[in-house]
Amino acid sequence: ADTCIYIDEETFIGPGVCIEGPGNIKIGKRCMIAAHSGIYANSHNFANSLEPIKHQGVTRKGIVIEDDCWIGHGVTVLDGVTIGQGSVIGAGTVVNKNVPPLSVAVGVPARVIKSRISQSLWEEGVGISGT
Template sequence: MTNKQYSSKWHRFPELLAIAIFGDISTLAFGPKLRNLVYRQIFAHMGNSVFIQHGVEFINAASMEICDGVHLFKGVRLDAKGHPNNKIYLADGVAIERNVDIGCLEDTCIHIDIETFIGPDVCIAGPGDIKIGKRCMIAAHSGIYANNHNFTDTTRPMKDQGVTSKGIVIEDDCWLGHGVTVLDGVTIGQGSVIGAGAVVNKNIPAFSVAVGAPARVIRSRNAKDLINTQV
């Protein structure tokens, strides 16, 4: 083991100890309060009135900022390992439901803005930067992937050819339905609605309703004939 690897493991020891001892305490009133008290020592920043349910996993918590009123439910995994510049930022009032996996790779910033809701079993992955705006709703089983595997060399396994990454932006007040996939390089404009099961592989203008695989804009939310459209 190199000195750098040894130092990295030793630096993470307080985080591992805190999570191992306090991460699975499930008593409704006592557990979250005790976790908050201890976890303040391992995060870059932890705000007030944070609720962290038992069974939440953090990797490299020193690169994470958890702001006021954030809720993290059982099975959430936040992984900021892999690069000293990695950062995960959860703004005020963010709620992340069960079994959500948020992971950085190399030189990644994942920023989720105020009062955004992430539904169960969502996956959000770098290495490209990912910015999710204010008061968005991301429904269950969606995937937001800021990377793309290289595959042009047929003489080498694809896993050995590396990845490209451009980043993803989901602007304020967007609603992504169940099972939406957002691919690298995409910007979804403010106030847009993406229908269940859609695959977003190109930019979506603001206040659009888009459906399908690949996703296509079917109308604007400003249209006079838009009445209770189901997505």
């Protein structure tokens, strides 16, 4: 099957960004991806210590970066991850698991440190889905 890298409108990709998409990558609208980040939609199998890693094959789960995300400088996004709409990923972060919408995530590995949902909207019952 053919693989696809899809980048939607008004998305900025900084210099030196590597987008490697054998497992498919979808990047939404109005995202900002800072310089020297890497988005890798594949991973090597390495379970068998008697066989060269190079010969053990790869997985290709794919990556989704939803609309309006800001990916900081030098972030690495690993295979199988979805970064939810409106999320901010701090510089140098390694994203190895899903990030919920409207989150701020930092660190190696990534950990969500706060939500971007404003307290006033939260009190009015306007959740992430906007209902």
